Ligand SMILES: Nc1ncnc2c1ncn2[C@@H]1O[C@H](COP(=O)(O)OP(=O)(O)O)[C@@H](O)[C@H]1O
């Protein structure tokens with residue numbers, strides 16, 4: 001029986017799962033949150049072996065200064081609450097790595113060269129790659145005899161055609177500085193689009209899907225015959241949709257305008273567009289649950305935030321419809337996509353002429369964590385909610401790479 005430990009290190013968190021690959025289910029999972037913020041915490045869960053049994057929880061609140069301390073806390077949690085990692089001996093540790101540039105079109109075994117490549121790409125994903133790298137370094141130290149596999153967010157989008165990935169900018173930027181669209185959340189887009197084809201009873205190679213991955217970060221992808229052909233995130237995970245704290249699309253003149261008129265540096269503008277923009281900037285909160293509570297209390301900023309958020313989604317759905325020509329399914333996934341019926345309704349409102357419709361009873365009555373078609377019976381384009389599972393996809397790709 002083989003197990004894979006998956007680490008998804010975010011800017012301030014480490015999500016992890018130990019998966020039993022015979023079942024494809026986690027035998028332990030958890031999250032270390034608010035790393036470096038002084039009041040960090042760890043939650044470790046061990047599901048019961050038999051159906052009906054209770055999940056064991058192990059919690060800690062301690063200041064974890066960095067990802068190395070966070071990873072150590074994860075290993076301590078396994079030692080204290082199980083399962084015993086030494087006894088299980090995972091076949092691989094799979095790492096989510098956000099930016100793989102144009103170098104990685106699939107999962108790779110981590111060695112020093114791969115580590116340096118991830119480090120070199122850090123300027124293009126400053127919130128993510130350094131954290132991913134810390135997870136990799138920590139895990140290589142902790143499990144020196146276990147193969148470490150890097151699975152890149154960008155890999156699935158390496159099939160973008162030049163017309164889609166090329167920015168119309170000077171040649172020396174494109175060649176010398178590798179300026180192009182890379183795209184992100186690829187592991188999620190790949191998994192979810194394959195599940196959509198399965199639900200339709202079609203071969204992914206014959207299926208066109210628009211996937212909306214709406215989490216903290218958010219991106220839309222047009223998938224033609226199982227391959228990513230257009231995606232909303234670009235050189236970095238800042239472009240495209242409105243996100244929790246990221247602006248998505250703005251006029252590219254904005255940094256120069258603010259430099260001239262507000263005396264801001266490029267770095268200050270970049271940080272603000274990544275961390276102080278998006279829904280947070282308009283509503284004052286970035287969690288959609290909180291934002292809708294504010295909308296219900298009559299908060300105008302929150303109302304504007306959800307209007308801007310859904311307007312951007314409709315624009316991208318229309319654009320990707322045009323890119324694909326014909327669409328077999330529209331899929332919502334990730335924290336907002338899976339849980340927020342009002343965003344789903346807002347995203348397709350007025351798109352009936354494109355064959356897109358939602359059945360309000362199905363949309364509102366969705367059972368959390370399940371795959372559901374939420375369009376009316378016989379709809380021209382089925383609309384679906386499919387919970388993403390980046391950890392399972394990373395584990396599967398890790399074992400595939402190792403030939404197991
Ligand atoms: N019940 C819910 N209703 C609306 N939004 C939700 C709900 N649950 C979670 N979310 C949203 O999902 C976001 C997190 O999504 P997730 O995919 O877990 O993000 P990430 O993986 O990028 O951390 C939260 O910030 C919140 O806005």
Ligand SMILES: CC(=O)OP(=O)(O)O
Nearest residue numbers: 184185215216217237
């Ligand atoms: C690439 C990216 O934006 O990831 P996340 O949504 O996890 O922040």
Ligand SMILES: [Mg+2]
Nearest residue numbers: 215216217334
């Ligand atoms: Mg995510």
